[in-house]
Amino acid sequence: MAYFTAYDELEGLMRERLGRECLYVPSCRLGLYLALRHWCPPGGRVLMSPVNDDVIFFVVLAAGLRPVQAPLDPHDGSIDLAAVPDSLWPQLSGVLTTNLYGNPDPAPELRARCDALGIPLIEDAAHAIGSEAAGRKVGGYGEAAVFSLSKHTAAKAGGFLAPADPGLREALAKARDELLAPPRASAELAYWARPYAEATVRGLRLAPAAWAVLRMLGQQEREDIRMALRPGDLRRALDTAPGLAAFHSWVRVDMHDYRASGGRLRLGRIARKLSRLDAVLDAHRTGAERLLATEWARPKPGRVQPLFRVPLLVEDRDAARAALARERITVGYLYDPPLDDYAGAAFTDPSPAPDAGRWFAHHALPVDPLKAERTIKVLHEAGIQPARGGPAGV
Ligand SMILES: Cc1ncc(COP(=O)(O)O)c(C=O)c1O
Structure with a gap:
């Protein structure tokens, strides 16, 4: 079929970049579901970051796994290995990194831990397509890494599942194909119209048709930062795990066609965006460098990463x-x-040291490096102060 040919082209571009086998998936969330189902037997516990998209939390639940929230480094939201108690490791059957905003989790150390325990490391590399950890690309450490083309590439669809073992390609492709939904003309049309709809809404010419397109794509389902949890419905869905069907209403938020195989228009747009990625990464690096030099930043030593967002730490994030x-x-x-604060102990093991993650989540202002100059100007004019204090030791 035509879309498989287009997958080949996209996979070739990414394989060259990453130096790993790459399998096209219609979204990072679907790729993560596939990876967790393949590598983590249902019923196990998976260490993950409490500062990740709630969609990914529901993906972990849909895979039949119990999330365990990790302690975080309050400077950049990466997993703080030193704060994981020794007694926790033997309870885990996998680790899922986040590489939040492109700041890498401590991949070499996590790799060593997982090897010692004989458990898989899965990398959520959605935000980290050009980032490196200890001189090696993020996405090159885990049994599998999953990328999103909706972030740096801004393709609003697509992703890759990159397994360490190229011999798994066929089995993973088969599992993916069983999860794919065939292209629907209405979804393809909505995908095509989305940039125009967003521009219309942004320009405050609130055309009803533009709102309708955004609703169809799942853009209008959050009243707050986190989506409504609906604990009763979630408990019932858990009885059916592993499986995506009962979790669809949570997993599809922000992207209703997360399982769509994609038509020619969609895959063509994605290929065009992906072929321009290097220029985008350069622009992210330049903007990140500028933002990391401001009074709100807490830069880490080493080369600046092409961050997807730069988490400035401000005293009053809402202001x-x-x-x-x-x-x-x-x-x-x-x-x-x-x-852990969002879902509670009914649905996740809490972080053994939650304060640093809470502090980071509350003070982090993720700034788009492509808007660095404008953002810095607005923050100065509004008198925004750097975050003060913080959890012990910050
Ligand atoms: C950290 C992280 N992982 C995964 C995803 C899911 O990516 P996609 O929208 O491609 O499914 C997101 C989406 O925003 C994300 O922020």
Whole structure:
């Protein structure tokens, strides 16, 4: 079929970049579901970051796994290995990294831990397509890594599942194909119309047709940063796990066609965006460098990564967000509260040391490096202060 030919082209571009086998998936969330189903037997516990998209939390639940929230480094939201108690490791059957905003989790150390325990490391590399950990590409450490083409490439669809073992390609492709939904003309049309619909809404010419397109794509389902949890419905869905069907209403938020195989138009647009990725990464690196030199940043030593967002740490995040909104700069990718506070002990093991993650989630202002200059100007004019204090030791 035509879309398989187009997959080949996309996979070739990514394979060259990553140096690993790459399998096209219609979204990172579907790729993560596939990876967790393949490598983590249902019923196990998986260490993950409490500062991740709630969609990914529901993917872990749909895979029949119990999330365990990790302690975080309050400077950048990466997993803080030193704060994981020794007694926790033997309870785990897998580790899922987040590489939040492109800041890498401590992959070499996590790799060593997972090897010692004989459990898989799965990398959520959605935000980290050009990042490196200890001189090696993020996505090169785990049994599998999953990328999203909706982030740096802004293709609003697509991703890759990259297994360490190329011999698994056929089995994973078969599992993927069983999960794919065939292209639907209405979804393809909505995908095509989305950039225009967003531009119309952004320009405050609130055409009803534009809102209808955004609703169809799942863009209007959050009243707050986190989606409504609906604990009763979630408990019933858990009885059916593993399986995606009962979790569909949570997993599809922000992207209703997360399982769509994609038609020619969609795959063509994705290929065009992917072929321009290097220029985009350069621009992200330049903007990140600029933002990391401001008073709100806590840069780490080493080469600047082409961050997807730069988490500035500000005292009053909501005031900063409001000041930016007045200048039509939308701050997305906020993950506050952390997942253990959001979901509670009924659905996840809490972090053994939650304060640093809470503090980070509350103060982090994820800034788009492509809007660095405008953002810095607005924050200065609004008198936004760097975050003070913090959990012990910050
Ligand atoms: C950290 C992280 N992982 C995974 C995803 C899911 O990516 P996709 O929308 O391609 O399914 C997101 C989406 O925002 C994300 O922020």
